[in-house]
Amino acid sequence: MEMDRFAHLEVQSSFSFLWGTFTPQGLIREVAALGQKAVAITDVGLHGVVQFYKEAVKAGIQPIVGAKLSIWDASYVTLLATDFKGYGNLCRLLSIAIEGGTTPTNLITKQDLAHWSRGLICLAGGRKSRIRSALTGGRSDAARKALLELKEVLHNPEHLFLILQNHGKSEAEVQEALQVMKSATELASSLEIPVVATNEVTFLQSQDYVLHRALVGIQREHHHRPVHPLSNDTFFLASGQEMMQRVPYPEAIRNTSQIAALCSRFSLPIGMLHPPLFLQAEEASQKLTKLCFREAAKLYKPFPIRYLRQLDHEIEVINQLKMADVFLLSRMVVDFARAKGIRSSIRGSAAGSLVVHLILGGVDPIENHLLFERFMNEARADMPDIDIDFDSERRDEVLRYLMERFPRQTAMVGTILSFKARSAVRLTARALGYPLNEIDRLASCLPWSLRGGDLKAALDELPELRNSPLKKEIPLVELAAKLVRLPYQGSTHLGGVLLTQG
Known part of the structure; x- marks a missing residue:
């Protein structure tokens, strides 16, 4: 039928x-x-x-x-x-x-x-x-x-x-x-x-x-x-x-x-990586290796054997995962920032990489006993997470550089804002025509820590809400509870940029 x-x-x-x-x-x-x-x-x-x-x-x-x-x-x-x-x-x-x-x-x-x-x-x-x-x-x-x-x-x-x-x-x-x-x-x-x-x-x-x-x-x-x-x-x-x-x-x-x-032929390639390919894998590997040794010669005189072994190991892993381009791209961004006098720093698991230390800066991972495997290893095929913080007052200059350098391959990362308990009560009350002073009174009794879950259950179970005026506003609470966790606005991440194949 x-x-x-x-x-x-x-x-x-x-x-x-x-x-x-x-x-x-x-x-x-x-x-x-x-x-x-x-x-x-x-x-x-x-x-x-x-x-x-x-x-x-x-x-x-x-x-x-x-x-x-x-x-x-x-x-x-x-x-x-x-x-x-x-x-x-x-x-x-x-x-x-x-x-x-x-x-x-x-x-x-x-x-x-x-x-x-x-x-x-x-x-x-x-x-x-x-x-x-x-x-x-x-x-x-x-x-x-x-x-x-x-x-x-x-x-x-x-x-x-x-x-x-x-x-x-x-x-x-x-x-x-x-x-x-x-x-x-x-x-x-x-x-x-x-x-x-x-x-x-x-x-x-x-x-x-x-x-x-x-x-x-x-x-x-x-x-x-x-x-x-x-x-x-x-x-x-x-x-x-x-x-x-x-x-x-x-x-x-x-x-x-x-x-x-x-429409049955449609599918989304979810989980597949599409990194920007600026160089062929072999060419990128050679360029990254030369860059690392050039920077090592500036920092260490002589270059210790254990550092050389660690560098060889890291480059081998990077080549196996075909990620040399990612490191060269990061270096390109850091070079721009340095040329413009924009302060930057490395944080997170990337600080455990000697390659990152040599080409991007940050602490010496060997001297500080940091593990490269927390950052990259052969068992992980996902993109390495190289967290670079830039001066917040000049971050837009770096973003603009990327947008202009790769106009067809770059996009800002989006974020989605969702209703929390307070905002759901406040905005629902406003939509229902409650006076502003009453809205403030009802919403302000909710703790900021109340992020989601069952709003009605929270009113019954949380000691701090025992005498809440919301308990008398059952229709409002029932409606607001349905809004909690629903998305209500799209926005742009402060510093997240996506680069992909053109």
Whole structure:
């Protein structure tokens, strides 16, 4: 039966910050409970993709990766990657959309989509689209024009699907949705474009609608953003049977599994290293060896035998792991800092390496009885962790140097901020309209050490919360407890830089 093969293809998790209400782990758990074999994640960014992918693979569920993007007519489309090439193109389009900010706010142009749509499936005509607006208003010619524009632009026009949705709550809303779906299927048929059923999943169960409203309330009250919550509680993770009832078009239900099949070649190379290769391994090894001996001649006169043996051993390990490039790159960065008078120091396990001592500085590991094996050994194939601290006031100069030196191979490391107990209570109370002085009174009673866990249990068990005023605010506490550990904002690591192959 079609309903048994249904797959949700528009799903916004909590990584659509302050909008979606569930984690990738929660999503996969519920998808498995429904017996569905595939599911997509389509946030406004890709922050949750790795977590989602790992959880899906572990559960034996096919992960489909995509994102929502705003195009030239201010419509939203959902793009799904059919393979790793498509994923790269999706990343490129998101980079275009996010350029100059921290969220995807720029419109994707026709030229952008034409150039970067290979390996992508496009779902169009959803809730916030010109196509849906035109169909709702009875303007089929405008909907046809918008759909043809997309079809002409896409690299694979056969990968364009027209969305059918039914988010009606009242009888009148349901009838309107059914009429729009009828018009949409007629239009799609005339243009030979397949239809697909989606539910724009934003919460796992309908009762989580209140949590969605609270998150949007935080956007409005705390961040002063002009956003509105979804209109009702129908945007949940429906079963195939429920979707068949809401979207009574078997072809649209069946096409969700067809799209899943098109995306079945996609996989993420998680755990594989892609270091920047500036030199061939043999050339890099020779260069590193010469550099070490040159620096040793400056520091030690003569070079002790035990130091020579240790250096030979370390270089042998570095060559076995093909990591010479990493050390040369680190030296390049330190050379820049020294030339600019920027102070730096080595810390962590890297201080146990004689090679690091010779080419980057730091303490003498042999004199201080430090172990190289804590830093690198033949049994560990992961990247060596060379921690270099730079003067905090001039760190940006080093980052800028790397960005300019390797513009196509460098990116800053992102960080994700999540709700803690205090922030969850404070922001939830604000979204619910509590007075500011009352918010301060309620949130300040929570200890800073309360990082997560069960907020309600903490109120019952921690002695310092025995007389907390929060005990009288049960609805607030229950809502805030659901926010704890949910991500709410993306940021940039102060000094983390990723270099990879161009």
